[in-house]
Amino acid sequence: xxxxxxxxxxxxxxxxxxxxxxxxxxxxxxxxxxxxxxxxxxxxxxxxxxxxxxxxxxxxxxxxxxxxxxxxxxxxxxxxxxxxxxxxxxxxxxxxxxxxxxxxxxxxxxxxxxxxxxxxxxxxxxxxxxxxxxxxxxxxxxxxxxxxxxxxxxxxxxxxxxxxxxxxxxxxxxxxxxxxxxxxxxxxxxxxxxxxxxxxxxxxxxxxxxxxxxxxxxxxxxxxxxxxxxxxxxxxxxxxxxxxxxxxxxxxxxxxxxxxxxxxxxxxxxxxxxxxxxxxxxxxxxxxxxxxxxxxxxxxxxxxxxxxxxxxxxxxxxxxxxxxxxxxxxxxxxxxxxxxxxxxxxxxxxxxxxxxxxxxxxx
DNA sequence: GCACAGA
DNA sequence: TCTGTGCAACGCGCA
DNA sequence: TGCGCG
Numbered sequence: 240x241x242x243x244x245x246x247x248x249x250x251x252x253x254x255x256x257x258x259x260x261x262x263x264x265x266x267x268x269x270x271x272x273x274x275x276x277x278x279x280x281x282x283x284x285x286x287x288x289x290x291x292x293x294x295x296x297x298x299x300x301x302x303x304x305x306x307x308x309x310x311x312x313x314x315x316x317x318x319x320x321x322x323x324x325x326x327x328x329x330x331x332x333x334x335x336x337x338x339x340x341x342x343x344x345x346x347x348x349x350x351x352x353x354x355x356x357x358x359x360x361x362x363x364x365x366x367x368x369x370x371x372x373x374x375x376x377x378x379x380x381x382x383x384x385x386x387x388x389x390x391x392x393x394x395x396x397x398x399x400x401x402x403x404x405x406x407x408x409x410x411x412x413x414x415x416x417x418x419x420x421x422x423x424x425x426x427x428x429x430x431x432x433x434x435x436x437x438x439x440x441x442x443x444x445x446x447x448x449x450x451x452x453x454x455x456x457x458x459x460x461x462x463x464x465x466x467x468x469x470x471x472x473x474x475x476x477x478x479x480x481x482x483x484x485x486x487x488x489x490x491x492x493x494x495x496x497x498x499x500x501x502x503x504x505x506x507x508x509x510x511x512x513x514x515x516x517x518x519x520x521x522x523x524x525x526x527x528x529x530x531x532x533x534x535x536x537x538x539x540x541x542x543x544x545x546x547x548x549x550x551x552x553x554x555x556x557x558x559x560x561x562x563x564x565x566x567x568x569x570x571x572x573x574x575x576x577x578x579x580x581x582x583x584x585x586x587x588x589x590x591x592x593x594x595x596x597x598x599x600x601x602x
Numbered sequence: 603g604c605a606c607a608g609a
Numbered sequence: 610t611c612t613g614t615g616c617a618a619c620g621c622g623c624a
Numbered sequence: 625t626g627c628g629c630g
Contacts, residue, residue, distance in 0.1 A: 339617075342603075344603045344604085352616050353617045354616050355617050358605090372617090372618080395603080396604085397603060498628080498629065498630090499622095499628070499629080500628080500630095511630070513620090516619070516621090517619075517620095518618090518619055518620095
């Protein structure tokens with residue numbers, strides 16, 4: 240493939256960017272409880288505009304008092320304080336992943352827009368990666384949110400949630416985890432999501448598959464299965480479908496695979512494997528969401544999946560307490576964690592285990 | 603949130 | 610100087 | 625061939 244060289248003043252990344260020596264040193268502490276929480280913005284509390292210097296980079300911040308979440312009163316400053324505080328936990332999950340910017344410059348109740356092309360107006364220290372678009376006919380310079388200054392810059396632009404690919408820029412066609420997406424209908428409470436997640440947990444345990452559950456930050460849940468390098472999205476999607484169909488067979492009255500929203504039962508949990516595709520995005524662990532209350536996509540321990548689990552409890556205001564207590568419960572899903580699974584091996588294990596039995600069918 | 607075009 | 614506008618676009622299943 | 629869908 241020809242070396243893509245779209246003109247850009249940004250630092251273009253054609254291979255995965257490598258951490259500096261000091262960042263490598265620090266990374267040993269990452270994921271440990273209470274470590275690396277950086278506190279709120281280093282800025283006077285009454286400042287409405289300002290400039291912070293983070294990692295030797297000066298970032299301009301504006302309209303800090305603007306209310307982004309009217310029902311709870313959370314402001315842009317609250318979002319920036321949170322982002323600065325948890326950056327060491329969130330950034331590893333964003334590293335080198337092309338980002339689709341979803342911008343809410345006037346808050347969650349006002350018009351928003353997508354932005355993929357970084358354009359020529361971002362500061363030169365914002366890293367980007369050129370990726371083919373429209374069937375290889377053109378390139379888009381995607382933002383890579385690889386450091387704290389970039390994170391704060393994006394939040395200042397109105398990026399409330401972060402939406403990143405399941406692959407990294409150097410290998411855009413190779414997902415490094417499988418996404419199991421649990422999406423409850425409007426009349427399905429979170430208790431149903433929990434029961435379906437427990438069914439998925441039983442399937443994963445039966446075949447010794449490693450998975451990390453998290454709230455989506457909205458109404459559903461995500462379960463992430465770390466992948467060894469070299470898998471395709473076709474493979475990750477097929478595997479997600481297999482696991483979800485096995486789980487659905489255990490709780491058929493709680494689940495649906497109906498694609499059309501109009502025809503989909505409103506009181507069931509839609510199990511979506513189609514999200515495993517190139518260019519599709521997911522809010523990573525610790526991403527805030529543009530929902531009332533400033534909820535956060537929050538990694539969980541499996542044992543926390545109880546009837547009383549309420550995902551609206553996890554917000555930008557209180558998430559640091561969980562990080563102090565538990566550290567990064569999803570750190571095992573990071574590409575460097577060494578837990579990448581070979582789908583061929585998992586499928587062999589599943590096939591052997593089921594060989595004497597009939598094939599399971601039905602969603 | 604911000605650059606840009608057109609009035 | 611003000612005001613309006615753009616800021617994305619994949620591939621699958623089905624009619 | 626287009627639409628709904630995430």
